Amino acid sequence: MVSRELLDACRRGDPSAFEEVVRLTHRHVYTQAYRLVGDRQEAEDVAQDAYLRVYRGLAGFREEAQFETWLYRIVANAAITHLRRRRSFGDLLTETEQLSFDPAAPMEVAEETVDRDALARALEELPLSLRSVVVLKDVYGLSAREIGDEFGISEGAVKVRVHRARKRLKERLLGPAAAAAT
Amino acid sequence: MRCGEIRQLMPELSEGELHEAGDVEAHLAGCAACSLELARYRTVVMELTALRDVLVEPPAGFLGRVLAEVPDRQWRALIHRVASDDRLQHAVFSLGGAAVGATAIALLWWRAARRLTEGSPNPSGAHETETA
Numbered sequence: 001m002v003s004r005e006l007l008d009a010c011r012r013g014d015p016s017a018f019e020e021v022v023r024l025t026h027r028h029v030y031t032q033a034y035r036l037v038g039d040r041q042e043a044e045d046v047a048q049d050a051y052l053r054v055y056r057g058l059a060g061f062r063e064e065a066q067f068e069t070w071l072y073r074i075v076a077n078a079a080i081t082h083l084r085r086r087r088s089f090g091d092l093l094t095e096t097e098q099l100s101f102d103p104a105a106p107m108e109v110a111e112e113t114v115d116r117d118a119l120a121r122a123l124e125e126l127p128l129s130l131r132s133v134v135v136l137k138d139v140y141g142l143s144a145r146e147i148g149d150e151f152g153i154s155e156g157a158v159k160v161r162v163h164r165a166r167k168r169l170k171e172r173l174l175g176p177a178a179a180a181a182t
Numbered sequence: 183m184r185c186g187e188i189r190q191l192m193p194e195l196s197e198g199e200l201h202e203a204g205d206v207e208a209h210l211a212g213c214a215a216c217s218l219e220l221a222r223y224r225t226v227v228m229e230l231t232a233l234r235d236v237l238v239e240p241p242a243g244f245l246g247r248v249l250a251e252v253p254d255r256q257w258r259a260l261i262h263r264v265a266s267d268d269r270l271q272h273a274v275f276s277l278g279g280a281a282v283g284a285t286a287i288a289l290l291w292w293r294a295a296r297r298l299t300e301g302s303p304n305p306s307g308a309h310e311t312e313t314a
Contacts, residue, residue: 015252022248030240035233040241047244048251055252114229116236123233138230163193166226170193174222177189177215 001025002067010058018058022051028068029075035135036079038124042086050078072140076150083128114173122172126165133158134165183209188216196223 002021009017029050034043053074061070123131133151136142137158142150144158151158183205188195195206210217 018252019249022252023245026245026248027237027240030244031236031238034238043238044241044244044247047240048248051248052251052253114225116229116233119226119229119233120236123230134230138227139233141231141234159194166193166196166223169230170223170226173226177219 001028004063007058007061007063007067018055021054025071029071032072032075032135032140033079035120035123035139036076036132037082037086038128038131042082046075046079046082049082050075053078069141072136072142073146073150076136076140076142076147079132080150083132118173119169122169125172126168130161130165130168133161134169137162138166185209185213185216188213189219192220192223195220196227198224 002024006017006020010021026047029047030043033046033050034040037043037046050071054071057074061067123135126134133147136147136150137144144155144162147158148155188206188209191206210220
């Protein structure tokens with residue numbers, strides 16, 4: 001997506017190179033921000049903030065880390081900062097996981113396949129505390145430890161939320177489990 | 183292992199790694215319902231991963247607004263604007279001229295004030311001379 005040469009040009013202070021990085025990544029950055037905060041205007045604010053952080057942080061960016069992974073972490077960090085401002089972070093961590101959907105009423109999708117639009121909608125319906133961690137873990141591939149560091153919670157707490165989110169999504173999209181045999 | 187125990191582990195097992203692989207695999211090999219359930223979880227996780235490339239279209243003008251916030255670009259845009267607008271150029275040159283003029287006046291004032299201070303008798307200096 002973003003070449004090493006382009007990153008080198010950015011580090012040398014070439015402003016057109018940074019603009020090219022923005023051009024190449026802005027859809028991905030906006031999408032990630034939107035999936036994390038769930039609001040179009042707020043996603044734009046998060047993306048703006050993320051690019052300022054990228055701009056300031058590029059000089060210290062270590063080549064051995066994948067640029068995309070680094071970018072995902074920056075967007076995640078900007079989104080978390082935004083969510084902290086928007087509401088008390090305590091709410092985000094201990095949010096009552098109200099059921100905004102009935103898990104017993106799965107969406108109309110074909111058996112054993114998952115429509116991506118339906119999945120995206122089901123994600124949006126998840127409580128923020130579950131959605132934010134499952135998006136970072138399963139969609140963007142951050143480790144439980146990295147997510148825990150970002151949120152200031154333990155790795156175990158991240159895993160519990162990811163597992164709850166997967167269960168909710170599975171039940172929402174494919175229905176409850178078949179009767180146990182044993 | 184029983185179905186209930188396996189089902190508890192399913193959200194974790196869906197990532198691909200089988201913990202206590204022997205017991206879990208042995209159960210799954212003989213239990214069609216749990217195998218199906220694990221396949222469903224894996225489908226959801228796989229589709230979540232694929233969602234990374236399903237992009238949400240940003241609102242119109244988003245890219246332009248982001249680029250306008252790039253710090254270097256802001257300076258360049260300002261310079262470009264001044265360079266291409268005669269009225270702005272006059273305003274900038276006038277402001278610059280006024281600033282240079284004000285600095286020159288301030289310097290002259292300061293030098294004149296200094297000269298006056300140096301020319302006037304210093305009471306403490308006079309006392310020192312008398313003492314010497």
